[in-house]
Amino acid sequence: MTPADPLPFDLREGTEADRPFIFDTWLLSAKDSQPARQAGRHFVAWHKAEMRGVLSWPSTVVRVCCPEDDPDTILGWTVKSLVFPERLYYVYVRANTRRLGISKMLVADLLDRRDVLCAARLPRERDGQGWRISPVAEHVPSTWRYVPQIMTHEP
DSSP states (O other): OOTTSOOSEEEEEOOGGGHHHHHHHHHHHHHTSHHHHHHTTHHHHHHHHHHHHHHHSTTEEEEEEEETTOTTSOSEEEEEEOSSSOEEEEEEEOGGGTTSSHHHHHHGGGTTOSOOEESSOOOEEEETTEEEEOGGGGGSOTTOEEOGGGGGSOO
């Protein structure tokens, strides 16, 4: 495969069968966050309620990245709303498939938008020195705003 070749991945709409994996990976990722450590044991119940709310809104779009030949294997997913102003709630990519352009594929329809509200923080990765911003963040427009409260109000 050369850099000009398309990646062997497909994007598809999320289904009800994907929801348990999306819910679990979103919650596990969030449990490692600073707000979770500050909130303590109440964080899990509160965040579950927020995630259920976001996933139930009619404006919410779930996109899943999978191998071309295996639509049941989830490599990554995103939860967003395309109602103006667009909202990016979360992007997840499996650790063993990071740095392959999956997250960029998942948010490609938002990259040309200026006023995206993000509940998701910029992706970070651990290196030998600690945490650093992931290279995927280089593609995020500087006009996007981090507004975690968007998860509590339907657009």
